[in-house]
Amino acid sequence: MTTPTPTPRLSSLHVHPVKSLGGQRLSEAMVEPWGLAGDRRWMLTDAAGRCVTQREQPRLALARAEPSPEGGLLLTAPGMPVLDVATPRPSATVAVHIWGDTVEAVPAGDAAAAWFGAFLGAEVTLVYLDDPARRRPIDPDYARPGETVSFADGFPLLVTTEASLAHLNALIAAGDHPGEGPLPMDRFRPNVVIAGTDPWAEDSWSRIRVGDVEFRVAKPCGRCLVTTTDQRTAVRGREPLRTLARHRRFGGRLVFGQNLVPVRPGTLRVGDALTIVG
Numbered sequence: 359m360t361t362p363t364p365t366p367r368l369s370s371l372h373v374h375p376v377k378s379l380g381g382q383r384l385s386e387a388m389v390e391p392w393g394l395a396g397d398r399r400w401m402l403t404d405a406a407g408r409c410v411t412q413r414e415q416p417r418l419a420l421a422r423a424e425p426s427p428e429g430g431l432l433l434t435a436p437g438m439p440v441l442d443v444a445t446p447r448p449s450a451t452v453a454v455h456i457w458g459d460t461v462e463a464v465p466a467g468d469a470a471a472a473w474f475g476a477f478l479g480a481e482v483t484l485v486y487l488d489d490p491a492r493r494r495p496i497d498p499d500y501a502r503p504g505e506t507v508s509f510a511d512g513f514p515l516l517v518t519t520e521a522s523l524a525h526l527n528a529l530i531a532a533g534d535h536p537g538e539g540p541l542p543m544d545r546f547r548p549n550v551v552i553a554g555t556d557p558w559a560e561d562s563w564s565r566i567r568v569g570d571v572e573f574r575v576a577k578p579c580g581r582c583l584v585t586t587t588d589q590r591t592a593v594r595g596r597e598p599l600r601t602l603a604r605h606r607r608f609g610g611r612l613v614f615g616q617n618l619v620p621v622r623p624g625t626l627r628v629g630d631a632l633t634i635v636g
Contacts, residue, residue, distance in 0.1 A: 366632040368568050369520060369553035370543075375431060376400040376423040376484070377509045378411035380589060381547065386627040389571050389620050392490040392506045393514035394549050396425060399490065400466070401454065401509040402474060402482045409456040409509070412584045415478050416592040433473060441473045446486050454485055456509060461494045463487055496619065500576045505619060513576050513617035517560060518548040525557035526614065530601045538597040544589045545598065546581070546614055552632050560616045569630030573618040580611030 374381040377398045388395040400423065402410040412418050421435035430444040443466055451462035463485035465471075470484040487493055487509055496505045497512060507514050523543055530539035543551055550568065552560075563575045581602060586594045602612035 364554045366552050366554035366559075368550060368626060368628055368630040368632065370551040371626055371628060372544075372547070372549055372551070373397040374547060375425065376402070376421075376433075377409065378402070378415075378418045378584070380419060380422045381544065382424060384628075386625055388625050389515070389623045390490070391514070391620055391623060393508045393510055393620075394626075397515075397549060398509040399487045400431065401456065401463070401485055401487070403454050403485055404483075405481050407452065407454045409454065410480075410482055412587050413582060415480065416587045416594060417478060419587055419589045419592045421474075421477065433470070435477050438473065438477050441469065443467070443470045443484065446488070448488060451488070452485065456494075457511060459494055461487070461509075463493070496576075500617075501619070514620055515549040515573070515618040516547070516579055516615050517550040517552060517566075517573075517575075517618055518543060518546055518615040519555045519557075519560050520551060520553045521555050521557045522560065522614065526598060526601065526606075529605055530597050533597075533601050533604070535596050535600065538595045541598055542589070545585045545587075547584070548615055550618070550626065554632075563616065563634060563636075565621070565634075565636035566618075567633040567635050568626055569624070570622075571624040571626055571630075572621040572635065574621050576617045576619050578608060578611070578613040579615040579617050581614050585614070 371384045371387050372381045373394050373396050375396050404410050423431045423433055426432045426442050433441040446464040446466050451464055453460050454463045466484040474482045490508050494507055496507050527540035566573050585598055606613045
């Protein structure tokens with residue numbers, strides 16, 4: 359008797375309220391046009407207004423931001439007091455810079471800047487994206503008119519699959535640095551993780567539906583130094599970039615996961631079925 363092929367399903371959902379801080383795992387999340395509700399609406403900048411991420415400050419992996427009951431953020435980090443940051447009221451914005459984009463954002467105040475400065479040993483400012491509907495357009499090479507994104511690297515959501523991670527970990531185990539694996543999924547900081555596919559099935563997707571929410575698959579996700587940072591210790595290694603360079607190099611980029619743009623917003627719930635639309 360032939361065993362039925364399991365239906366691919368949403369196995370986990372993740373948001374990162376502050377760009378490059380530790381994430382939250384959710385059982386359900388609202389998909390807004392610019393990404394999951396609450397995902398990467400806050401960001402750290404340096405004295406010149408440039409975004410600060412784990413690329414420059416791997417210790418950011420150890421800090422956490424969770425929604426506060428009042429609608430702002432609760433910040434926690436080793437050796438630091440808990441800080442409740444209120445969502446800034448509409449006020450004068452400042453220009454901040456993220457991967458070639460200049461975006462208007464609202465500073466979150468001196469207390470947050472001092473908290474992060476003490477934790478990182480560097481001058482930084484926490485800023486808030488007050489109006490994601492109009493502040494930052496998606497790269498026009500991949501966008502439709504009016505599509506915008508939060509402070510995510512470039513696209514509203516990132517999807518990965520459990521099967522691809524398992525295959526990548528097998529490649530790491532067979533490589534020069536097997537002691538660095540297996541890697542957990544949080545190295546790749548996805549929003550949406552799918553179980554029940556073949557490895558690298560996501561490479562062939564152009565349009566998908568998860569539950570009732572439809573997405574356009576914009577482009578593969580090129581990976582950077584952040585993936586080499588252990589999200590629990592902030593210690594860096596060589597993987598997965600060394601193995602991706604050998605097995606997943608496309609057009610000069612080391613690829614893991616796919617970038618998504620919502621076509622029809624709605625609510626995602628863990629357990630939702632995945633349908634390949636195109």
